[in-house]
Amino acid sequence: MSDLLRGLNPQQLAAVTLPPQHALILAGAGSGKTRVLTTRLAWLISTNQVDPAGVLAVTFTNKAAKEMLTRLSAMLPINTRGMWIGTFHGLCNRLLRAHYRDAGLPQLFQILDSADQLAAIKRLLKALNIDDEKFPPRELQHFINAQKEQGIRANAVEAWDGYVRQRVELYEAYEQQCQREGVVDFAELLLRSYELLSRNEPLRRHYQSRFRHILVDEFQDTNVLQYRWLKLLAGDGACLFCVGDDDQSIYAFRGADVGNMRDFEREYRVDNVIRLEQNYRSHGNILDAANAVIKNNLSRLGKNLWTEAGAGEPIRVFEAMSDGEEARWMVEEIKALVRDGHSRAEIALLYRSNAQSRILEHTLFSAGLPYRVYGGLRFFERQEIKHALAYLRLIANPDDDTAFARIVNFPPRGIGARSIEQLQDAARAAGSSLHAAIPAVPGKAGATLAAFAALIEKLHEAIELPLPELVEHAIELSALRSHYLTEKEGQDRVANLDELINAASSFTAEEGRVGEEGELAADLASFLSHAALEAGEHQAGEGDDALQLMTVHSAKGLEFNAVFISGLEEGLFPHENGIKEDKGLEEERRLMYVAVTRARQRLYLSFAQTRMLHGQTRYNMPSRFIEEIPAGLVKWLTPKIKVQAPGGRQVHTGVDSYRPTTRAQSGIGFRIGQSVKHAKFGPGVIVNAEGGGNDARVQVNFGKAGMKWLALSVAKLDAA
């Protein structure tokens, strides 16, 4: 037991050994958050304060849940199987599977991922003959999810105007469609299990008395409904132990509500919030920079990271002429790092938006540096896998129209748009699923459809097979394999289909129930849930020791010896869409905070004067976030103050072997891309010019002050 607590700092120890009470742990980046969470769990169990079955621990990602389980089993000789440790969605799924009748769901209900949900909405709009110009499917999806994430059903939405009312009707119709098809989307998993517990008192009491301790990871990312779910489950008896960092809340756009932290503190009278501020990850300069940046945010619970490690190296800042130059500089710098013995896998290239990865990839590829990009397609999201899964879903539930529509004509079997339209009309008229409406379609189309129905029927007969064989059977019988074999570039897809069979094998092995009679259908259902809830690894890159490329969002929770943050420009990072709303800017800043705190030893920041975006050259100002870092922590690799010499030549004083020495002149005394200064609008960059002589006008991006056209004969514009 004392082993368990060894090496914890005072705050960590206090958090881990807190007596049974509600607790809020403010855990800064790199402060040992996961360790505290798992040690708390182990300590509670090993001191017999709670039975393993009396604990519920919830995370956001499967990775985090798995990590917690692994660490826990390393600390304690207990069987973690059967413990309620998982993601919100995973636990809700478990709850709904166990009580599907009470929840009003079919036993083998299927889970729609975001793409499935969007497809279902499009199908709905088409069936209702609704103009998708007026109701863009994506927007509607967002609307529905936003309501659900606040726990609001269609009948409870406050419809201010006609437009909202129409969307509420569609929300309602969507709900009916899902119910008829026996499918639930991600948000529905949460909402449905919340409603299940809140309406079913015996059930609620059962779980409330079972769980004595509820531990929550990444609490700052919970949405309104998740917090209510936690409160409901905790009841009056359980202790809520919430760990989070308001400064790392970067998912507000997805419904996460940092306000939950304050609410929790208030509602549960948490009087001693424990702050984990000692950082074990980064050198001092990096932490100081992060602290300085985040200080500009007004709405914070307050926290200041410190470290026992030394100041370390300065933060290196590079100003490039163009995005291409920025990328080439990064390559040179990376090569130098690797020469100095850094492993490539310990170097991360971070960016605000995915579009920026292209030029980086291109440049790295040319330089022959191996890299791995996160954020691509994941295994269970691949087209061929989704197709195969759709067949499996139809085996489990023929009324799953989303699955049906996906594969009714894939591989192509002569069922065209016309036939499908007829079928949809028939289904609509009968109020039935597409599958059930097949007999109602007359003529040749009806016959082709009937053949498809026969295929489904035949597949269904195989439900008694063990899962891996069932998967293989479906892939064969559906002709998916033969279809991809004939395709030119189908080899990878066939390989993935084989991989799906493997996945089914290892899934059955891990679940540990090798085909008990009558459990086979349940096996299929849980495999399908697994596929929906754990989309699998992101696309794997080649090479073991590869550079890590990812967005700042996906870097959360990771750390690297050296980190490059590129594209630090106004409009990009902070992103222009985030600057518009005042809350948006604070979220952008938290994003910067997350990015900076990924670095252990070395941090590079870079920006470019010109950048190709959407096929057009853009001229951006340096990001305000660079200025927010105290100058003393920073080493500019390019001169910070540029001196404009006669003849348009760039004169500089610092170390700079990358900068070209000449630039094109426009002939009006200013050039596009030039930094200028205006008495009223402040510093800016010239992005466009027209006319000449007395009529010359230039367009200037003043960043904070916006974009202006200025006549040179009138405006007082100086070279900066």
Add this chain to the structure above:
DNA sequence: ACTCATTAAATTTTT
């Protein structure tokens, strides 16, 4: 039913 061409739109995304 499939291919080609045009058009519009374009952050971030744990489940």
Add this chain to the structure above:
DNA sequence: TTTAATGAGT
């Protein structure tokens, strides 16, 4: 630039 989604043509 690039992608996805439509429409025309084969």
